[in-house]
Each structure stands twice: as structure tokens, then as C-alpha cells.
Amino acid sequence: MSLTSRACFACYGFAAVFTALSARLVYLAVDKHEASATSAKNNYQGSTIIPARRGTIQDKYGTMLARNEPLKNVIADASLLVFDKKDGKKTEHIDLRPRVAAILSEPLHMSEAEIVKRITPGDKYIVLKKKITEEKFEGISEEIEALQKKQKVNLKGIRFEQDFERIYPAGQLASHVVGFYGFEDNEKNPKLGRFKGIEGIERSMDDWLTGQDGSRSFEKDGRGREIVSSRGDERSPRNGSHVRLTLDLHLQQIVETELAAACKKLRPIKASVVMMDPKTGAILALANFPTFDPNEPGKAKPEQRFNHVVAGIYEPGSTFKTVTCAGGINYGLVDPDTTIFCENGYWAGFKLHDHHPYSDLSVTQIIEKSSNIGAAKIAIKMGEERFYNWMRNFGFGQATGIALPGEARGILHPRHLWSNISISRVAMGHEVAATPLQVVTATSAIANGGHLMMPQILKDIRDDSGTVLAEYKPQEVRRVITDDTAGKVREALIRVTGKKGTASRAHIPGFRIAGKTGTSQKIEDGHYSKEDHITSFVGYVPADDPAFCMAIIFDQAQVSDHEDVGGFVAAPVFKVIAEQSLAYLGIQPDPILLQQEKDEAKALAKNGR
Amino acid sequence: MPENSRRYSQAVPVIAILIAVIVVVSISAFFIKTLMVKHQVVVGGDRIKRLETELAELNNKNEALQTKKDQLTSVPALQKAVSKGFVNLVKIDEKFVVNASHPRRAVAVAEKEDR
Incomplete structure (x- = not known):
């Protein structure tokens, strides 16, 4: 083969290779543009939801009837605890579960075997323990940190997730008005089931109490961590509004105490008391027997x-x-x-x-x-x-x-x-x-x-700063x-x-x-x-x-x-409820009427003798 | 080379070297400064993130304490404390109670009883 032929052959070869590469480039850039762009975006961009907090429910003077208690859940990521480590040609299987279990068992009050059993390899979201109070969490996190240092294990696969629980500090008081919050199934589509107010004000004012979650988009580094300096759009969460009722918790306490005492004596199937301010229609107290504790709604019968x-x-x-x-x-x-x-x-x-x-x-x-x-x-x-x-x-x-x-x-x-x-x-x-x-x-x-x-049960609705909405x-x-x-x-x-x-x-x-x-x-x-x-x-x-x-x-x-x-x-x-309520409201008996009644009683006693 | 050109030519091109050095130094300074600013931004971002986490933790602690306070001072909790004797309430004798709507009458009654 002559030099010219060889040169031509090489040129054709190069041309063919570049044509193929160009075709591939066009295919990736035009045909596969969407998929490639999305894949690239997912690699360096992330987003997170910033949850809104549910609003509180208060009586007319601001005494809390329903609020949120911050809690922590312990989450395990098995992909970071059980994995294969490649070292050159060798592949080493690493299982950190026993060591993690040894560290966590005491603070979480769980047996080591139970922890190991729960961490299923491949599962990235495993709830090890739910609803740890902030007070306990402080102790647990300190304990875990000390043990980590002592045993020289990095617990990357264990994290603490923020959670909230609805708390009703007044317990049974006004439970039929306040209602309770919980998970409601959606019969048609189980995926649409969500946490919401189930009864009482929790249900009727759910839209006001829920608020709106916020979101934030950001860029990620090679390890998938957020690069704070490259944050994108951010929408702040709008926390739920605070609902203030017309109820007076002290009157409610009087009503419920006396109703419970009366029901103990009279043993009715059911009983109800409702107290209203006739001038405004505001409900001051509302009670029913039997009643329930909204902190444990599952234990209450319908x-x-x-x-x-x-x-x-x-x-x-x-x-x-x-x-x-x-x-x-x-x-x-x-x-x-x-x-x-x-x-x-x-x-x-x-x-x-x-x-x-x-x-x-x-x-x-x-x-x-x-x-x-x-x-x-x-x-x-x-x-x-x-x-x-x-x-x-x-x-x-x-x-x-x-x-x-x-x-x-x-x-x-x-x-x-x-x-x-x-x-x-x-x-x-x-x-x-x-x-x-x-x-x-x-x-x-x-x-x-x-x-x-x-009849009014709502006094006002306020936002976080106290502005009346x-x-x-x-x-x-x-x-x-x-x-x-x-x-x-x-x-x-x-x-x-x-x-x-x-x-x-x-x-x-x-x-x-x-x-x-x-x-x-x-x-x-x-x-x-x-x-x-x-x-x-x-x-x-x-x-x-x-x-x-x-x-x-x-x-x-x-x-x-x-x-x-x-x-x-x-x-x-x-009579017993009214007597105590009048004393609480500072309404004094009419001295003239009181004297008249005393005189009448004296006269009756005298005539009787 | 013509004789007069040789007279004015330098053995070492000082000016050219100087210009080159200035350009290199400027470009290097620019890149180093850019890297420093970028580093500062990253460090600052990490600090913001840390502060945000701390603030969120403090907010949580504050809310947890508020919840605790509400639970301990709620009407049923106080009632329980009274019944257990943890909180002692002493009944004020009627003669020491001044009726705001009839202050004179109440004081007179108290004085009369004291006598």
C-alpha cells in the first residue's frame, strides 16, 4: 500500500471515528437532553421541605389547651452501616451493626439483638426509636458521643430526625371542644391519608391551625451535603395560626368538677352542661359525661x-x-x-x-x-x-x-x-x-x-407575632x-x-x-x-x-x-356550679335580698316555734 | 545588526520581564484572592448552617420547656398537686377579706369581730 493510500485510509478512519462521536454527541445533546439534564441536576441540586408548625389552641385568657412538643426520632441508614469496601482488587464486607448496637442499646433502652435485627441491609430509612423527648435526647446524644469516642466508631448511619407531638396540657378539661389531632386514613387512596384535626376545634379550624410548609433548593457537594453558599430559591414556612376560644378554663374546671361529682352520685348514662354569656353568645364552658383525655384518644370509646x-x-x-x-x-x-x-x-x-x-x-x-x-x-x-x-x-x-x-x-x-x-x-x-x-x-x-x-366558641385567631388575623x-x-x-x-x-x-x-x-x-x-x-x-x-x-x-x-x-x-x-x-362561678366572677349577692331572706327565715322559724 | 541598534539593545529584556512578572503576579493574586473569597464563602456558609442548626435546637428546647411549663401549671396538674399536699392552700378567714363592692361594711364587720 502506497503512502498516499495509507494516508487516505487514516483520514477515512479518523473521519469515521469523528462522525460516530459527533453522532453520539448529537444523540446525547438532542435526543437525550432532558434525561441527561435531569440526571445532572439531581447530582448537584437538592431540595428540602421546611415543615410549618401547627398552631396552638388557647382559652380566652391565653391558657394553653393544645400545643406541640418537639421530639426526636432515631433513624438508621443501613447503606452506611452494612456495605462492601473495595480496596484494589479485594472487596471487604463491612458490617457495623453489632458495634452500633452495642453503643445504642443502653441509651435507647433496646437490646443489641433487637437493634441488629431492625437494621435491614439496603434499607435507607429505619426508625429505631420514636418520640424521644428533648430532655432525654440531650442525655442520649451526650452518652452516644462519649461512647463513639471511646470505641472509635463513626456513627454516620445514625441520625436524629425532628418530630412533633400534639400535647393537651389541660387533659380532659374541655376535651369535647378542643378535640384531638391524629392520622386520618383515606379510604379511596391510602397514600392520601394524612395527619389532621380529627374532632373539635382541631377539626373545624384545621386549615388555620395547619399552616403551610416551606421549601429550599440548594446545591450539593460530592458527598451530597448542602453547600449553604449556593442556596437557591427559598420559601419560608407559614406556621399555623393560634386559635383563642371564648372558654374560660376556670369556669370549665368548676363545671367539669361538679359534673363529675354529680355523675358519680347520680350515675346517668350521659350528661351535659353548657354555659353561655347571654349578652354575647360566647360559650364560657362546655362539658359532657362520659369524657376522654385527648392525649390518649385511642383509649376513648366513641x-x-x-x-x-x-x-x-x-x-x-x-x-x-x-x-x-x-x-x-x-x-x-x-x-x-x-x-x-x-x-x-x-x-x-x-x-x-x-x-x-x-x-x-x-x-x-x-x-x-x-x-x-x-x-x-x-x-x-x-x-x-x-x-x-x-x-x-x-x-x-x-x-x-x-x-x-x-x-x-x-x-x-x-x-x-x-x-x-x-x-x-x-x-x-x-x-x-x-x-x-x-x-x-x-x-x-x-x-x-x-x-x-x-353561639360563639371562637374569640380570635392570631399569628406567631400576636397580630390578630x-x-x-x-x-x-x-x-x-x-x-x-x-x-x-x-x-x-x-x-x-x-x-x-x-x-x-x-x-x-x-x-x-x-x-x-x-x-x-x-x-x-x-x-x-x-x-x-x-x-x-x-x-x-x-x-x-x-x-x-x-x-x-x-x-x-x-x-x-x-x-x-x-x-x-x-x-x-x-346551684353548686352557679355558686362557685359567681364567686369566681366576683359577683356579690344582693345585700338587701340577703337580709330579706334572712328575715323571712327568722320569721318562719319564730312562727314554727 | 546595525551598529546603532546594538548600542540601544539590552542584554536582558528587563521591561518585558517586569511586565511579564507583573502580569503573572496580578493573575496569581486574582486567583488566590478568588480562592480565598470562595473559601470564606464556604466557611461562612458552614457557619450559617451550624448557627441555623443551633438556633433550631434552641427553639426546640424553648418549646419543650414551654410545653413542660404548661403541663406542670395546667389546672389538672395543680389540682393534683393540691390534693397530694405538694401545694398548700391556706383558706383566708372571712374577717380578713375586704369586699371591694362593700368595703366599709366588710371592714366594719372585721373590726366588730376583733373587738
Whole structure:
């Protein structure tokens, strides 16, 4: 082969090689551009999520009801603990698990065998221990450091991960309001299950409490560590807002302590208390029996977690007569002194009984003695349509709109479903079902002079710096009765807690208390039970300038038959709670009234002698 | 080489060498300075990272202590402490209580009882 041919051959060879290389280059740069660029980017770029902290829940004075406790999880990366080390042609298998286990077993209170067993080779994320408190973590990290130095082992494959746990410092107090936080499964897509508020304010205010996670992109060095100087975009996390409630934890404590004491004595199936500021509609205390500890929601049965005040309904019984009589007075059909014939205890036309036979009773006496027949006659005077609208005006059969989940609307059948005798039954609180919250809201409207207030459980929402993001002001739904009617009904209700009234046991010396007892038969298998009752009392104090309105309901209190009425069961509980609450709120008894009562007692004692 | 050119030529090209040395020194200084700044940035970044970690740890400790404080001063915890006798409450006698809304009456009662 001549020199020229060889030169040509070499040139062709070079040309072919360069053509192939160019083709490969074009293929990688054009066809595989996306994949190569992504792969390169992943090698030197990384991103991390900066978690937002969940907001707290506080009472009206800022006492913590729910907050986060920082905790640590111990994570093992098996790829850094069990691996093959190449040294020239030799490959050495390295297993650091036994040495790591020897170091960690004592501080983590785990056996060495258990640690070795858990670290599965190849697995990069193994949780060795969960939820170590900061206090314990300090001790553990010092101990591990000392052991590392002593045994000359680098624990690169072990790291501590930040975690949080929701803590409820007040325990059972206000648990039905606060609710709890936990993991909620997504039935359709298990991957979408997430931690969120499950019940109470934790659920209803979840969006405000959750906040928004932040993120940061950065460049990595050869070992995959963040190069802080080459940080890219950063979005700061927005921590969850802090929700402040209208609850007063001291009043809540009084209510829950007394409710627990009463339930121990009366052994009901369930019981509820709700206390409201009638002027603003703010809920001051809300308690249910049975209750639960939100720190251990898994241990609570569903009936313990049920908020009867908001989601439970019952027939209000005689407490409803207040609304009926207020209607008659407001429409000018009767006045407090109007006499109504009460059929001597049995009204055959409507198959209606009174507990005691009464002939003529004034409207005030109908409330004081709790006459079913008297209340039914007032409702009949109003007429079905007007009476139905009257109850709707007071909010029965509709949700109040309180910011708690699962609120029940209650039952108020539309008029076309009423039978001929329905009006007489609804007038005395039968054939109608309400939540304790609806009953206390309606009674508060009478207490404050006729304004139906929207029940409020939220006071305000603040951010981390304390700036108020949202403020919940008292909201009037509508005016339901005139001031004059409210005054007349109030005077009748005061007589209920007087010596001759059905709730004399609710009386507190030196205070005028307005209230109404209620006793309704439970519906069992579609019929009214003769033995099982729901007993209640709803009242407000001081009657002339109420500090609070409170409803107390007991379901099937274990007492003798003649004692299973609101006046015997619920009224004394109202008294003990109200006495302590008034003392806490600094409301003094009226000295003139106190003196009058003392004088009356002295006179009675003298006459008795 | 013409005679007059030889007269003015130098045996050693001092100026050229000087220029070259200045250029080399400047370029070297520039690169060294760049490396130093880069090193400073890296060291500073590491320091920022360390401080961030420390701050996060301190925040966590602070929050853990706040939680502890809330748990120890919560109403149920205090109630337990009172029932165990860990916290002693002494009831103030009525005669020492001054009623803010009726101060004169309360003081008078106290004085009367003291007599």
C-alpha cells in the first residue's frame, strides 16, 4: 500500500471515528437532553421541605389547651452501616451493626439483638426509636458521643430526625371542644391519608391551625451535603395560626368538677352542661359525661368522644314551655296574670295529663308549676302556623352555626306532618328535639331582653407575632321578643326557683335566679318509656343582669321514681356550679335580698316555734 | 545588526520581564484572592448552617420547656398537686377579706369581730 493510500485510509478512519462521536454527541445533546439534564441536576441540586408548625389552641385568657412538643426520632441508614469496601482488587464486607448496637442499646433502652435485627441491609430509612423527648435526647446524644469516642466508631448511619407531638396540657378539661389531632386514613387512596384535626376545634379550624410548609433548593457537594453558599430559591414556612376560644378554663374546671361529682352520685348514662354569656353568645364552658383525655384518644370509646351539647339531641320537655309562654305574651294573647283553666289535671280532648290537678292557673303559675295543659292551651291560642314560626324564630330545627363539627339541627317537624294533637305536645317540649346548645341559646335570648345571639366558641385567631388575623364579635341573629315580654317571662322564671317553684333547689341566697326545669320521657323502641327520663334545668343568674345562662341535662339518672325530675336531679347541680362561678366572677349577692331572706327565715322559724 | 541598534539593545529584556512578572503576579493574586473569597464563602456558609442548626435546637428546647411549663401549671396538674399536699392552700378567714363592692361594711364587720 502506497503512502498516499495509507494516508487516505487514516483520514477515512479518523473521519469515521469523528462522525460516530459527533453522532453520539448529537444523540446525547438532542435526543437525550432532558434525561441527561435531569440526571445532572439531581447530582448537584437538592431540595428540602421546611415543615410549618401547627398552631396552638388557647382559652380566652391565653391558657394553653393544645400545643406541640418537639421530639426526636432515631433513624438508621443501613447503606452506611452494612456495605462492601473495595480496596484494589479485594472487596471487604463491612458490617457495623453489632458495634452500633452495642453503643445504642443502653441509651435507647433496646437490646443489641433487637437493634441488629431492625437494621435491614439496603434499607435507607429505619426508625429505631420514636418520640424521644428533648430532655432525654440531650442525655442520649451526650452518652452516644462519649461512647463513639471511646470505641472509635463513626456513627454516620445514625441520625436524629425532628418530630412533633400534639400535647393537651389541660387533659380532659374541655376535651369535647378542643378535640384531638391524629392520622386520618383515606379510604379511596391510602397514600392520601394524612395527619389532621380529627374532632373539635382541631377539626373545624384545621386549615388555620395547619399552616403551610416551606421549601429550599440548594446545591450539593460530592458527598451530597448542602453547600449553604449556593442556596437557591427559598420559601419560608407559614406556621399555623393560634386559635383563642371564648372558654374560660376556670369556669370549665368548676363545671367539669361538679359534673363529675354529680355523675358519680347520680350515675346517668350521659350528661351535659353548657354555659353561655347571654349578652354575647360566647360559650364560657362546655362539658359532657362520659369524657376522654385527648392525649390518649385511642383509649376513648366513641360514646366518650361524642359532644352531646352540639351533636346530641333530646326532647327538651318543660324547659320548652318558656318559649311557648313567651309567644303567648309577645303576641298579646295572654299576659302573666291571665287565668287559664287547666282541666283539673286531665284534658280528655287532647289526652293530656298534668303532674298535679290544677283548675285555674295564671300564665306565671303555668310556668311556675309547669302545667302541660296550660302550656298547650297557650300554644293553641297562637295557632299552628304562628306557633311553628315562633319556634323557628328561636332557632329550633336549625343549626346554630357554631364552629364545632357535627352540629345537629334538632327535629322540628314541618307543619304538614303534625297530627291533631301535635300542637299540644310540642308546646310542652315533646315531639320536638333540640340540642342543649339550642336550648341555652333560646333561653339566653329571653335572658338578654329578646336578642337571639349566635353561639360563639371562637374569640380570635392570631399569628406567631400576636397580630390578630380574625376577630369574632358578638353576632345577633334576630330579635325574637320584646324587652317587655322578656321581663314578664323573667319574673315568672324567678318564681320557678322560689320556695313554691319546681326548682327551689336551684336557689342561691342573695341572688334572683330565673330558670325552668324539664323532665321528658325517653323514647325506647318507638314508645315513651315510663321509667327512663331525661331531666334538665336551664337558667340564668343574676336574673336582672345575667352573667351566664346554663343548661344542665342528665340522661337516666339513677334515682328513685319521684326524684327523677329536673328539680331534684339537675337544679341542685345548677346551684353548686352557679355558686362557685359567681364567686369566681366576683359577683356579690344582693345585700338587701340577703337580709330579706334572712328575715323571712327568722320569721318562719319564730312562727314554727 | 546595525551598529546603532546594538548600542540601544539590552542584554536582558528587563521591561518585558517586569511586565511579564507583573502580569503573572496580578493573575496569581486574582486567583488566590478568588480562592480565598470562595473559601470564606464556604466557611461562612458552614457557619450559617451550624448557627441555623443551633438556633433550631434552641427553639426546640424553648418549646419543650414551654410545653413542660404548661403541663406542670395546667389546672389538672395543680389540682393534683393540691390534693397530694405538694401545694398548700391556706383558706383566708372571712374577717380578713375586704369586699371591694362593700368595703366599709366588710371592714366594719372585721373590726366588730376583733373587738
